[in-house]
Amino acid sequence: MKIVKMVLIILGFIVVLGIIKACVTPSPTEIVEETAVVQDTTSKPDPTVKPTATVKPEPAKKAEAKYEITYNDFNIYTSISGTDWVQIIFAVENTGDVPLFLSSGAADISDGDGKLLLSQTMISAFPQIIAPGETGYYYDVTTIDVGNATKAKMDVRPKVDAAKVDYIRMQVSDTNIALSNLGLIETTGWVENVTDEKQTLVYVASVYFDEDDNPIGLAFTIILEDMLPKDKIGFKASMLTMPPDMEGKLSYSKTFAYPNQFQF
Numbered sequence: 001m002k003i004v005k006m007v008l009i010i011l012g013f014i015v016v017l018g019i020i021k022a023c024v025t026p027s028p029t030e031i032v033e034e035t036a037v038v039q040d041t042t043s044k045p046d047p048t049v050k051p052t053a054t055v056k057p058e059p060a061k062k063a064e065a066k067y068e069i070t071y072n073d074f075n076i077y078t079s080i081s082g083t084d085w086v087q088i089i090f091a092v093e094n095t096g097d098v099p100l101f102l103s104s105g106a107a108d109i110s111d112g113d114g115k116l117l118l119s120q121t122m123i124s125a126f127p128q129i130i131a132p133g134e135t136g137y138y139y140d141v142t143t144i145d146v147g148n149a150t151k152a153k154m155d156v157r158p159k160v161d162a163a164k165v166d167y168i169r170m171q172v173s174d175t176n177i178a179l180s181n182l183g184l185i186e187t188t189g190w191v192e193n194v195t196d197e198k199q200t201l202v203y204v205a206s207v208y209f210d211e212d213d214n215p216i217g218l219a220f221t222i223i224l225e226d227m228l229p230k231d232k233i234g235f236k237a238s239m240l241t242m243p244p245d246m247e248g249k250l251s252y253s254k255t256f257a258y259p260n261q262f263q264f
Contacts (some may be wrong), residue, residue, distance in 0.1 A: 043107065063162035066096030070135065071215060074154045076108060076144060077243045085241055086118060086144040089215050090156045092125070093135045099167045101129050101263045103159035105138045112151030118144050120229035125158070126218060127256040129167050137207050139218040141240050161263070168195060170202060170227070170257035177206075177253055186238045187219055191257045193227040200226050201260040206237045211251040219243055222260075 071091035078084055088107050094100045102125035111119040123140045130136040138158060139164040175189035187206035193199050219237040227233060237255070 009097070011029060011219070021239050024064050040186040043229075063098045063164045065098075065160045067100060067158075068093050068095050069156065069158065069252065072156055073214070074107075074152075075243050076146060076149050076152070079241055084144050084146045085141060087217065088120060088138070088140045088142075089121060089218070090138045090154075090158070091135050091215060092138070092158050093132070094130045094132050097132050099163040100136075101134070101161050101163040101165065101261075102128055102130065102136045102138070103161065103263070105158040107138075107140075107154055107156045109144070109152055109154045110141060111148040113148050115147055117147050117149070117152060118142070119157060126203070126207065126220060127169075127258050128203075128261055129163050129165070129258070131167060137205075137215055137218060139207075139215075164263050165261045168199070168259055168261075170194065170199065170259075172204070172255045172257050175253070175255050177205070177208075177248070177250070180238060184239045185217065185219060185250065186236055186244055187253060187255060188234070188236045190232055190253065191223065191227075191235055193229055196229055198226055198228050198260040202227055202257055203260055204235045204237050204255065204257045206253045206255040208246070208253050210249040216249050217246050226252065243253050 008189055011141060016118055039164060065077065068091045069090060069228065072087055075087040076084065078085070082155045088106070090105075092102060104121070105123045105125065106121045107118075107123060108116065110116050120140060120142060123138045125136050125138050127136055138156070171192040171194045173190045173192065177187050183207065191202060202223040203220060204223065207215050208217040208219070210216050217239060218240045221235055221237045223233055223235060225233060
């Protein structure tokens with residue numbers, strides 16, 4: 001009996017150990033699932049994918065003033081009163097992809113002996129702002145000490161920057177070119193405010209060209225009245241003086257109207 005009892009006790013103890021082992025040992029299915037999770041959390045990143053934190057945005061392109069001086073000439077002449085004048089014209093074409101602001105330019109004229117005949121600053125540009133592909137014209141007329149002008153030359157310095165102000169143009173219509181009572185060429189017509197805002201100090205500039213498309217003169221005026229949206233006002237752009245042969249060379253004109261703007 002003692003032997004039987006001992007055998008039963010041993011068998012019972014073995015059964016209890018089996019039950020305990022079965023409770024603490026995970027099943028094969030559970031091992032696979034845990035392994036799969038471990039593999040997911042330790043998997044290596046795809047080397048072709050860059051972490052978001054290291055991707056830097058492309059720097060914005062800086063607006064650059066790109067231009068070319070396409071025309072540069074001056075004309076020294078004597079008026080009926082005997083005064084010696086010089087007409088300065090140089091053209092700047094916008095060769096970039098942003099609008100340009102033309103500030104006052106400068107020019108130096110020297111004679112054939114290298115003597116400085118004129119150093120002119122504050123030469124105005126018409127129009128002030130030019131779009132890509134468009135051309136603006138620096139123009140001035142002033143008196144000059146002629147000197148040895150037969151071999152005179154002119155060096156010009158336009159002031160060109162990327163525009164920081166809006167490109168604004170008025171609509172010009174029904175232009176007419178004629179001689180004024182003083183025998184000077186002038187342009188008349190209408191300017192309409194086609195913008196949605198009131199415009200003040202509207203400049204109107206008419207550039208004159210010969211048959212070879214060269215600029216040979218310029219007339220301008222300023223409309224001092226405030227122009228509300230849809231306002232239409234007449235204008236007369238006049239010249240201060242002009243070369244005596246200009247009328248015979250004149251072929252056509254281009255007229256611009258725009259508000260005077262400042263850029264700092």
